[in-house]
Amino acid sequence: xxxxxxxxxxxxxxxxxxxxxxxxxxxxxxxxxxxxxxxxxxxxxxxxxxxxxxxxxxxxxxxxxxxxxxxxxxxxxxxxxxxxxxxxxxxxxxxxxxxxxxxxxxxxxxxxxxxxxxxxxxxxxxxxxxxxxxxxxxxxxxxxxxxxxxxxxxxxxxxxxxxxxxxxxxxxxxxxxxxxxxxxxxxxxxxxxxxxxxxxxxxxxxxxxxxxxxxxxxxxxxxxxxxxxxxxxxx
Numbered sequence: 001x002x003x004x005x006x007x008x009x010x011x012x013x014x015x016x017x018x019x020x021x022x023x024x025x026x027x028x029x030x031x032x033x034x035x036x037x038x039x040x041x042x043x044x045x046x047x048x049x050x051x052x053x054x055x056x057x058x059x060x061x062x063x064x065x066x067x068x069x070x071x072x073x074x075x076x077x078x079x080x081x082x083x084x085x086x087x088x089x090x091x092x093x094x095x096x097x098x099x100x101x102x103x104x105x106x107x108x109x110x111x112x113x114x115x116x117x118x119x120x121x122x123x124x125x126x127x128x129x130x131x132x133x134x135x136x137x138x139x140x141x142x143x144x145x146x147x148x149x150x151x152x153x154x155x156x157x158x159x160x161x162x163x164x165x166x167x168x169x170x171x172x173x174x175x176x177x178x179x180x181x182x183x184x185x186x187x188x189x190x191x192x193x194x195x196x197x198x199x200x201x202x203x204x205x206x207x208x209x210x211x212x213x214x215x216x217x218x219x220x221x222x223x224x225x226x227x228x229x230x231x232x233x234x235x
Contacts, residue, residue: 009083009086011079011082017060018075018078019035021055022042022052022075024055025051026043035074035076038073039052046066047176049069050157050158051160051161051175052069054161054164055167056082058164058168062086064082124189124193125145125185127169128166129145131162131166132152132162135158135161146185149179149183149184159179170195172192172196178191
């Protein structure tokens, strides 16, 4: 009997995970969700749809859009679409194993288990900025840590996607409304640091380090850095 490890996932295998994600988004018991009911009937509005799809994409490596839920309006139908989208993603071919020479000792490989990261405060802002710039499709230097999210172009849908990514990266379970309570990267980083127990770094120090990184990477000239330095150095 052949054991096919590369067999594609089935909708029946994906559906329980989607129901679990949907339960987290709706804050209801997943066992109470009927997979044949429409998302609209279950209470999924446009903001929650963006959050749900962002989490599904993160978990299954797909690139689905919020509008796909209108074409596949029930969890059961959407599970079939997730399977189709996941199957369309090119598989990453594993590198061939290299056999050590007979005289070389075989060193056992210790698997790395990734838990929710305890990221220092400065790195929290850097991580948040990196994720946000990827969503906004802009340069990280264009995103100030003390600028409110709406002024950066973060609307309700992008905010839901951003919070879903933040939850995945830091192991949290926040709702999109957290951006209203902590409306800047600095404020959100402080909150994330508090939740994860990570130390924080003064914003001025962080901005100076970001300026030096931009100078080192060639994204700023020395003259531009000298102009920005006095402003960034102010505490």
